[in-house]
Amino acid sequence: MAKVYFHVDVNSAFLSWSALKKLRAGETLDLRTVPSAVGGDEEKRHGVVLAKSSPAKKFGVRTGESLFSARLKCPELIVTPPDFDFYVQNSKALIAILRDYTPDVEQYSIDEAFLDMTGTEALFGPPLTVAHTIRNRVREELGFTVNIGVASNRLLAKMASDFEKPDKVHTLFPEEVPDKMWPLPVGSLFGVGPSAVKRLNQCGIYTIGDLARTERRVIVGIFGTRGDTLWNYANGREADPVTKQTTRDNTYGNSVTLPQDLTRPEQADATLLALCDSVGRRLRTDGKTARVVTVQLVDNAFRRTSHQRTLPDPTNSTDRLYEVALQLMRQMWPGRPVRLVGVSAEKTGTDNFEQLDLFTDTTRRQKQEKLDRTADALRRKFGGAAVTRAKLLTPDTRAPAALSAAKERDKEKKK
Template identity: 40%
Template sequence: MDRTIIHCDMNGFYASVELLERPDLKNVPMAVSGSPDNRHGIILAKNELAKRCGVVTAETIWSAKKKCPQLQLVRPHHDKYKKYSQLINQIYDRFTDMVEPFSIDESWLDVTGSLQLFGSGTAIADQIRTTVKEELGLTLSAGVSYNKIFAKMGSEYKKPDATTLISRDNYKELLWPMDVSDMFFVGTATADKLRRSGIATIGDLATANLSVLQGLLGKQGGLLYDYANGLDESPVAYAYEKQKIKSVGNGTTFRRNLESAADIQTALKALSDTVSSRLRAYGMKAGGVKVDIKDPYFKTISRQRQLESATNITEEIYTAAYSLLKASWQLGKPIRLLTVTGINLTDEDEAEQLSLFARNVQDRQKSSDLDKAMDTIRSKFGGQAITYGGILKNDLGIHWIEENEEEE
């Protein structure tokens, strides 16, 4: 028997949450954006009126304003988005315990075992849409199918506030005429490569020679062939199954370009502070550190290294990040954006063998104690209650960086 899977995707999530408290903006084009003052000048979300004006997510504020001069901008409030994401997923839990969040505003639900209680997959999706609208004042689009890929594509098929069923009987009719770029997991570069090979639609992808696809795209070619043909058996995780965190990172665009060593040290210390704090909150340690650097011309490089000992200590993550940057970037060359990421994560209490070259155990303990003391103060008085002296009164727009506002 086929599974019944629903993919729920909130409509303009950030913008919709903001409109709950700003009904005065409901009938005008509006968007949630980063701060133009700090050069976080991209659109994070938009309402339907802004969408009709051609405003798209991740474009610059300047470009959006050019398309839509009357566009009203609202600063993001990530704490509210997290709160509503939790409330939404609690509604999903009423229909099944097999809920797998895909992002803050998207989740897959396997409702195969709930059909006798609530009706067909389409009926359940409609009940969920109605419940979310009545209880939270938000709308979502849902895709219903026999696998996760088609359910995801179904939620994109018709928006806003709609349910689309993609079945074994209709998927060729609905999906195959679509542009190949609309296939889930097909990015811009892959779509261009496929088009140059004469594969312009999802139907072309589904009926292409498999060996040709694999020669063109490697393993990905075989996966995309399967997905276009509805061959996907990947499971939906249980709601209470611990999600394995693969990395913890944070990045920001600065108020001005970083040019001096002092600028870079200030930025990396602030980013390392938030990454290490989040690692400790998750009970994790990083076995490696990755640094992404973007210049004013949007050229990006990424470098990473394995650490001698897994850590969630700010000083050690900062030292590794700064060492990476110095080895791969010419000091004095301007930097627009930096991201620091802890990778190769392990549980905090997992036993480890310290390297002979690792920092003195007493020194590590002192640093760890300092970090935990700062965590305690921040939990009581807020993220900006305490920070490192070198970060104070900088002109880079850096304080306690709680959210990743990295440009796409």
């Protein structure tokens, strides 16, 4: 049976939802029809554009730029503050409609989702018919518009949904890739960021087609194993299935939504250390070690990214967890400000065996274990704040205060 996937993406989600809120409150001006933006407090220098209307885009207003800069481009720009509670309500309403058509819905971010529509044709009709049905229902019942990409895998469905907007349905099946996808700039390919574009351009690769036609070994030589993924993407290949979000057993994790978006690497490092400290302490308290470390980041557009690494030997050392998590975070740091950071330790067990070799610094490892045990004992006796790592005390790098509560919570502990 041929696979069919949809990617449903809300058009200018934050701006559309803010406009909808104002219209429901009785205002007559639809923010979607005038130069407007959703942004933070303009009195603060770090206020940025979270979303903009199509008319604002024509003035050159870009998501992520400062409100000050946006107003220089468009002095008449109407700015409205975000209302994340209202956004979540609309996101849930969207997902509820999508679940009417398939149980296999993966919410990729607050404003987009993948649907596995394989085998549903007998119930709802051909893929294009049901895609238009969903699009119309969202507009008529919820008051905002979506783009829907229809394809044989998630990658192509997501690429298709980025074609002409708003309120459109597009297909991108393998036979359509050369005509529809290959002429696009290489930077429009999922997973290709600004730094990758620069490196590819230096190699004479400017379009997705250029990348697809370049020998795989050349791309792998530029980007390592990631190059293999990019080459496959350029050729329309992506095998990850749509998965239902499930709770994993034997996972110790903490995440925190920050009061302010993280933009400085040092601040992110401190936040990560505090989370690793919490996870490591809980592992040690339960006599557990973990073989897999996962880092999750959510940016200010609620786009979720996660990377993980399997360790050669299990650990519950705070320093070891932090070392691995820091490497992962450096690899995955997005271009947008980050509003949530999470760390989890998985595949846990009670096996403390560690394979040593001639290069293992056993003295350093033993010192770290002793320090961890001593810190844990002091915290049990005098409270969680009795021992704090020096990095978390430095004014320029300290983790946000919101972590003090997160470090003590076991909300995400699954045993």
